[in-house]
Amino acid sequence: GVMLLLLTVAGLGAVTLLAVLFAPQIRKYAAGGVCQSAATLAGKTVLITGANTGIGKETALDLAMRGARVIMACRDVEKGEEAAASIRAANPKAQVEVRELDLADTCSIRAFAQKFLREVDDLHILVHNAGVMMCPYTKTVDGFEMHIGVNHLGHFLLTYLLIGQLKHSAPARIVVVSSLAHNFGWIRFHDLHSQGSYNSGLAYCQSKLANVLFARELARRLKGTNVTVNSVHPGTVNSDLTRHSTLMTILFTIFSMFLKTPREGAQTSIYCAVAEELHSISGKHFSDCAPAFVAPQGRSEETARRLWDISCELLGIAWD
Numbered sequence: 001g002v003m004l005l006l007l008t009v010a011g012l013g014a015v016t017l018l019a020v021l022f023a024p025q026i027r028k029y030a031a032g033g034v035c036q037s038a039a040t041l042a043g044k045t046v047l048i049t050g051a052n053t054g055i056g057k058e059t060a061l062d063l064a065m066r067g068a069r070v071i072m073a074c075r076d077v078e079k080g081e082e083a084a085a086s087i088r089a090a091n092p093k094a095q096v097e098v099r100e101l102d103l104a105d106t107c108s109i110r111a112f113a114q115k116f117l118r119e120v121d122d123l124h125i126l127v128h129n130a131g132v133m134m135c136p137y138t139k140t141v142d143g144f145e146m147h148i149g150v151n152h153l154g155h156f157l158l159t160y161l162l163i164g165q166l167k168h169s170a171p172a173r174i175v176v177v178s179s180l181a182h183n184f185g186w187i188r189f190h191d192l193h194s195q196g197s198y199n200s201g202l203a204y205c206q207s208k209l210a211n212v213l214f215a216r217e218l219a220r221r222l223k224g225t226n227v228t229v230n231s232v233h234p235g236t237v238n239s240d241l242t243r244h245s246t247l248m249t250i251l252f253t254i255f256s257m258f259l260k261t262p263r264e265g266a267q268t269s270i271y272c273a274v275a276e277e278l279h280s281i282s283g284k285h286f287s288d289c290a291p292a293f294v295a296p297q298g299r300s301e302e303t304a305r306r307l308w309d310i311s312c313e314l315l316g317i318a319w320d
């Protein structure tokens with residue numbers, strides 16, 4: 001008994017010592033790919049959802065540093081203003097502005113788009129970044145399960161409302177922040193809103209698979225418009241995303257050294273938004289600023305079309 005305890009303590013001590021000794025190497029490896037593009041964005045307009053924290057905030061900061069006018073769409077305007085203020089503090093010339101958008105409410109999405117179309121002339125880069133993970137069973141204002149409602153349907157409606165603006169601003173790009181988690185997802189057409197059975201992890205994975213399928217289907221439909229759309233896995237990033245899961249929060253805190261910082265996690269979104277070599281690349285998936293594997297269920301054209309149709313139906317729109 002005592003022997004085992006001593007061995008355990010010695011083992012943990014050795015692991016900790018190794019982690020401390022090799023901290024710089026571990027951090028460098030965990031950081032992953034970096035966007036090397038020096039592209040500047042003067043005169044370009046960018047819209048980022050969920051830009052008040054995490055990956056979205058870092059994406060906003062980077063694109064603003066490149067000279068873009070960045071509109072930060074946030075459900076909590078106060079939190080958005082704090083983030084905008086910190087970006088302006090980093091660069092007084094940064095053109096950032098906050099607008100209210102709650103993706104869990106189609107009225108809010110429609111109101112946002114209406115105001116946006118009235119007050120903003122172009123849209124060159126649209127980043128679908130906002131996301132919720134592993135929340136308790138909740139429904140959006142319109143009765144959609146929260147994950148599919150916010151992560152997929154909310155962004156679907158937003159894109160539908162802004163697509164004309166993107167087309168007239170072409171060349172334009174859409175970046176959909178999905179996840180490696182799409183590998184573990186299936187679109188449960190018989191129970192899209194998990195009313196029969198709910199597993200918060202699977203609901204998240206379903207919504208991230210929906211992100212991949214949406215990006216591919218939209219890319220197919222946008223052929224020839226000079227508006228491209230790609231999906232992204234940002235990496236495993238130490239952010240507020242784990243807020244609904246105590247276990248994940250504890251694990252992410254303990255292993256934070258092996259995770260990306262939000263700034264590191266923003267690199268692939270930034271890469272897809274600006275890299276010159278991607279100007280005609282559409283319908284692809286990226287991770288660490290490089291093409292990435294898509295699960296078979298994310299490559300099914302039939303599933304993508306079916307998801308498109310049901311999304312239109314649920315949102316009461318005709319988009320062909």
Ligand SMILES: NC(=O)C1=CN([C@@H]2O[C@H](COP(=O)(O)OP(=O)(O)OC[C@H]3O[C@@H](n4cnc5c(N)ncnc54)[C@H](OP(=O)(O)O)[C@@H]3O)[C@@H](O)[C@H]2O)C=CC1
Pocket residue numbers: 049050051052053054055056073074075076079101102103104128129130131132133150177178179180233234235236237238239240241242
């Ligand atoms: N962190 C990770 O390891 C990974 C993240 N991703 C994806 O990256 C994206 C960004 O996540 P990350 O920065 O890590 O997480 P955060 O939780 O830090 O940021 C999520 C953002 O989405 C916003 N948001 C949530 N619900 C809504 C809503 N109803 N309407 C508008 N905005 C909303 C949040 O606003 P508020 O602060 O007000 O809640 C917040 O700004 C997500 O799509 C996530 O799925 C993918 C793979 C791994």
Ligand SMILES: CC1=C(/C=C/C(C)=C/C=C/C(C)=C/C=O)C(C)(C)CCC1
Pocket residue numbers: 178179180181235236251252255258
């Ligand atoms: C198992 C395990 C970990 C991995 C967690 C992973 C891989 C989480 C991925 C989350 C994603 C992809 C979320 C967003 O979409 C940690 C935390 C490293 C700690 C050690 C145990």
